[in-house]
Amino acid sequence: MKKVKEVAGNNTSDLTEMNRSAIVRILQQREVCTRAEIAKMMGLTQASITKLVAYLIDMGIVSEVGIVKGNGNRRSIGLRLNAEKNLVIGVKFSRHVFAIGVFDISGKLYTQSETEFSLDENTGKVLTAMKDQIRKLLDEYENVVAIGLALPGPYLRKEGRIAMVTRMPSWHNINFIDEFKNEFDKPVFIEQDANAGALAEWWFGDHGRPLSSLTYFLVGEGVGSGVVDHDSLLLGYQGIASEVGHISIDFNGSTCECGNKGCLELYCSTMALLKKAEKELPELFKEKYENRSEAVSRIVEAARKGNEKAIRVLQEIATYIGYGCVTLINAYDPEIIVIGDSVSQGDEFLLPTIKKIVEERTIPEVSSKVRIEISRLKVDPTLYGAAAIATDRVLRKPSEYLASN
Amino acid sequence: MKKVKEVAGNNTSDLTEMNRSAIVRILQQREVCTRAEIAKMMGLTQASITKLVAYLIDMGIVSEVGIVKGNGNRRSIGLRLNAEKNLVIGVKFSRHVFAIGVFDISGKLYTQSETEFSLDENTGKVLTAMKDQIRKLLDEYENVVAIGLALPGPYLRKEGRIAMVTRMPSWHNINFIDEFKNEFDKPVFIEQDANAGALAEWWFGDHGRPLSSLTYFLVGEGVGSGVVDHDSLLLGYQGIASEVGHISIDFNGSTCECGNKGCLELYCSTMALLKKAEKELPELFKEKYENRSEAVSRIVEAARKGNEKAIRVLQEIATYIGYGCVTLINAYDPEIIVIGDSVSQGDEFLLPTIKKIVEERTIPEVSSKVRIEISRLKVDPTLYGAAAIATDRVLRKPSEYLASN
Structure with a gap:
């Protein structure tokens, strides 16, 4: 384990490494880029970039990919990350x-x-x-x-x-x-x-750049959140910052396993959704479900077929997800909240209610600017x-x- | 306004400046320090530190202050920040x-x-x-x-x-x-x-070093919070992260000016405290008070004289401050929460209740480690x-x- 330095100093090789890292991070976000474009984005001279890129090419991290149109329509050599x-x-x-x-x-x-x-x-x-x-x-x-x-x-x-x-x-x-x-x-x-x-959303999501602050809102068997603020993951002291699932939304609510009362997780996890659905829509669960995610799919399918009870059950869960978004906004002021995991399958029934709650329960300066989206990643987030x-x-x-x- | 760079690059003068900054920040936290101690803390060679310090002395930012005992009892020249x-x-x-x-x-x-x-x-x-x-x-x-x-x-x-x-x-x-x-x-x-x-708590507070994460919990006319995580202020997208006063603790609570319901601020601001106190302790408010902070002092004084109603009113407010601390812990996982502003005057009546709530409502791994203190700054925080x-x-x-x- 690295010893924690109080105020870490940096030497020239740290500096070079920081700049190399900046270049590969820019290329990770773009298919192809020219040296001039990178120089502009990083605020360094093209000579410095040329030297840094030479090393990255030597090491096999970056390749040249022929001529592309760069700044001011000049033709320049494109660079790409050797991701493969x-x-x-x-x-x-x-x-x-x-x-x-x-x-x-x-x-x-x-x-x-x-x-x-x-x-x-x-x-x-x-x-x-x-x-x-x-x-x-x-x-x-x-x-x-x-x-x-x-x-x-x-x-x-x-x-x-x-x-x-x-x-x-x-x-x-x-x-x-x-x-x-x-x-x-x-x-x-x-x-x-x-x-x-x-x-995953920060590195592989398609949310446009530059992005200052992103909150991922996991709504599945557990409810949680992760925050990237100005390029750093919010960690806290023990690495457990951003446990939105255990922030209470009702101090008199039922007791959660964590000791807190009225934890958000008790209201909008898959378990909470299924409890409601089994009561309101017993016909969907005559056949035993394999896992909770599959059970959620049944509710969403029913809603898509116009089953009004299913729609209502999803909207009720969306209300609590909305309260969660309001909490996340007041806690982290994110530029974008991305909602993912199994509950988010029912996005078209969730998002309108979530956005309505956020509009009602935050100041207009915030609700008009924050983006709230359902994860579009093609792999389990x-x-x-x-x-x-x-x-x-x-x-x-x-x-x-x-x-x- | 500085243009936001996507992934900022750094040049050698940035590096030198970062290291100079690290040195003055170390000296700001300590009366006197030797070059060898600074080199060790920053993980740089003593030769680099000597060069950096020479510049800081030339510029009048740092001074030498005679001989002190340094590492391994060797006698070295002490350095201090020319704060004055x-x-x-x-x-x-x-x-x-x-x-x-x-x-x-x-x-x-x-x-x-x-x-x-x-x-x-x-x-x-x-x-x-x-x-x-x-x-x-x-x-x-x-x-x-x-x-x-x-x-x-x-x-x-x-x-x-x-x-x-x-x-x-x-x-x-x-x-x-x-x-x-x-x-x-x-x-x-x-x-x-x-x-x-x-x-203020980060730079001028006496909380021991190194500190990874500090949350300031302002409980006064307004209720709010500020978070320093790993040496950076948590800002969010618009600079309004960490508004704990507007995180709801009861989604069915009364409507706040911000649009949200059951905002923490409605339960533990000076206004909430005085509302309770004026009902329970009308005798304290026969004379009109100058401002809310002075009114809080009257309640605290009465409690110190053994007035049980005053003690109860403070403990009730402490319960909500405790809920706020639980929210802050789940949101930011701070190493220390420092509670300040006018309500914190009644610290001896508040802290035991706050700590009891935190112990009940968070997991032992957290409640046993987080420090919760009342601000001891000698100036209005x-x-x-x-x-x-x-x-x-x-x-x-x-x-x-x-x-x-």
Whole structure:
């Protein structure tokens, strides 16, 4: 573990690395870019950029791609990131399933798989299965530079431990840092699921640039959030900042497992949605559902067929998601809130209600500016997020992780 | 206004400036330090530090102060910040009073004054009076390097406008950036009050170092919060992140001026406290009070004399402040929450209840680690915060603001 410096100093090689990182981050967000465009975006001279790019080309991180039209219609050489030579493995771990995928640092998916396990399963066995699968992928894909692991929150990132996991207490004592730090010859980076989702939207989402502040609002079996503010993930002291699912919306509400009362999670998780739906729409659940996400799909399908009760149930959940958005706005003042995970399937029934609540419950200066969207990522945001955790870290230290791969 | 760069690059002079800034920030937190200690804290070689310090001494920002015991009991030359040569003016603007103080960048107070005004007063007149006083102080204190202005939130910091001010709508259209940007030959930096308080605790508070994350919880006429996470103020998109006073604790509660229902501010502001107290303790308010802060003092005094009703009223407010702390913990995972402003006068009646609520309503991993304290600053935290706004900015660019003063 790196020792925390009080006020870290930087030397010239840190500076060079920061600038290289800035270049690869710009190229990660764009297909092709010229040296002049990069110089302008970074506020550096073209001579400096030329030198920095020469190194990145030498190291195989960046390539030239022929002539493109640059600034003022002049023809210049285009640059692109050699994303396909820099793969990351993303691992999503949740209550009863783990998913593993291979991606490149531009977010392209190569392969993915899911493994279900029972909550009674021995934790060691599950971890061994997960590690075996990762090892197999490392053998198969030789260009993997790092591994990202997304865990259910609250994950104490300095300690390496999940603090509290609803219905899976046996995982409470696993130290994920110890489990993974020396397991592979590739670095493993770990964050909690909603932070992973935020990084997925930040790196792989299509929200336009520059973006100052993004909040990912995870509404699924758990409810959580992740915040990227001015290019940094909001972490807090123990790495568990931004637990919107445990912010109370009713101080007299029912008691949550965390000790708090009236936690948002109690009102808009899949469990809350299904409880309502099973009561209002018993006909949908005559056949047992495989998992909660599938059950949510049944409600959304019914709503799409015009079932008014289904529509109403979704709108009621949307009201609470709306309260959650109002809380997120007052807490983080995001430029954009991206709502993801299983509940968000019913987007056309959710968004109008959510936006109405936000308009009613925030000042016009804010409600008129904040963008509220449903995640449009093509991969499960948490699995994608696991890849984004690794991508985020390697793009910040290109020489350390990407060079001469 | 500085153009936002997408991914800012840095050149060698930026690097040097970052390192100079790191040194002055270390010295700002300590009376005296040696070159070797600074080198160790920053993780740079002593040769680099010697060169950086030589410049800071040449520019009059740092001085040598004789021999001190350094690392391993060796005798080394001590260094100190020439704080007294670098003064800042702090200006606190609130609903019916503005306060102006002269401080140095170590937080030492030189002078302060308050000016009351009526809400019906012409805004231009109030601004002119404020500017005249600042100008007088600039004449009197020649070493002023910058001015900090703390405004009631939500302050839209890119636009320069206060978005909503309870009971002072005439101030809504004042553009504070336009008013102040060319008014003096010193730079003026503007933030909202709770952010200012957070910076005051960060720079002038005595909370031990290194500190990763601090939340200031302002509980006075308004209720708000400011967050410093890993050395950066959490700002959000429009600069209005961390409005805990408008996070709802009861989605069915009464409607707040902001549009939201059950805002925390409705439960624990001075107004909420006085409403309860006037009902329960009418005998304390037979004589009209001068201002709400004075009225709060009466309740606290009565409680100190053993008045059980007064104690109960304070404890009831403390319960809501406790709910606020639980929200802040779930939102920001701070290492320390510092509670300040007028309600915090009754600290011995508040803290036990607040801590009990936090213990009940958060997981043990968090409640056992978070520190919750009442502000011990000797100056009004918002006025002090105005000075901290300026201090924060000048310490980040020592060559630009401090040199050759």
